[in-house]
Amino acid sequence: MRIGRILFPVRELGPGSRLGIWVQGCLRACPGCANPELQAMDEKQDIPEDILFPMLCTAAAAGRLDGITVTGGEPMLQAGAVRRMLEALRPLCGDVLVYTGFTIGELRASGDPDVAGVLARTSVLVDGEYRAAENRGERLRGSANQRIIFLDEAVRPRYEAYMRAGSRIIDSFVAVNGIVSVGIHPPEFRKRLDRDPGIPPRTDPPRRETPANAVPEGGGPG
Numbered sequence: 001m002r003i004g005r006i007l008f009p010v011r012e013l014g015p016g017s018r019l020g021i022w023v024q025g026c027l028r029a030c031p032g033c034a035n036p037e038l039q040a041m042d043e044k045q046d047i048p049e050d051i052l053f054p055m056l057c058t059a060a061a062a063g064r065l066d067g068i069t070v071t072g073g074e075p076m077l078q079a080g081a082v083r084r085m086l087e088a089l090r091p092l093c094g095d096v097l098v099y100t101g102f103t104i105g106e107l108r109a110s111g112d113p114d115v116a117g118v119l120a121r122t123s124v125l126v127d128g129e130y131r132a133a134e135n136r137g138e139r140l141r142g143s144a145n146q147r148i149i150f151l152d153e154a155v156r157p158r159y160e161a162y163m164r165a166g167s168r169i170i171d172s173f174v175a176v177n178g179i180v181s182v183g184i185h186p187p188e189f190r191k192r193l194d195r196d197p198g199i200p201p202r203t204d205p206p207r208r209e210t211p212a213n214a215v216p217e218g219g220g221p222g
């Protein structure tokens, strides 16, 4: 399964303390995509399922787990692997949030049993392509065209409370190759970051400039 990154605990992209799984690969190329590094269908990112799934289950069992968020990249391009992953993880957690650039109508019309299997194990689906012009700062979705679809009504109250409770937050993680900034960013965030990384070069001796290597992480596909 092609994986872009895995983070835990993520405190955005759904309520509570979450296991965040970013799949690698997306063909959509939405203008303003916050995760362009996750678009390549990069086979070097492939992790064998017999290694990945036990690792995820260990991570999920290691701390308080309130939910699982699957984003990317485009999870439905690897629907078989995502279905099998959710089969492994779902016994550990009943709250699964999935982001996809497809609409739920397109997914259901596909007739793909793996896609149906993913939907059957999804509590909340955020569907539709990301449109930067409709990025209005709402929590949970990147743009207003996207729908927050409750496939499991049991989780609706806690998601609605989460959406009412505040505005978007950015949750940052230190990774081996820089800082991963998790959350749904405002439009143009990536351009602004490239223009002004926010860390001024040092001028005191010994002179050593530290490049900021922040990787903004959007709310997933769309």
Ligand code: SF4
Pocket (backbone or CB within 6 Å): 026, 027, 028, 029, 030, 032, 033, 034, 035, 036, 038, 039, 072, 073, 074, 100, 101, 129, 130, 220, 221, 222
């Ligand atoms: S915004 Fe999402 S759906 Fe669009 S290109 Fe980026 S990862 Fe793909």
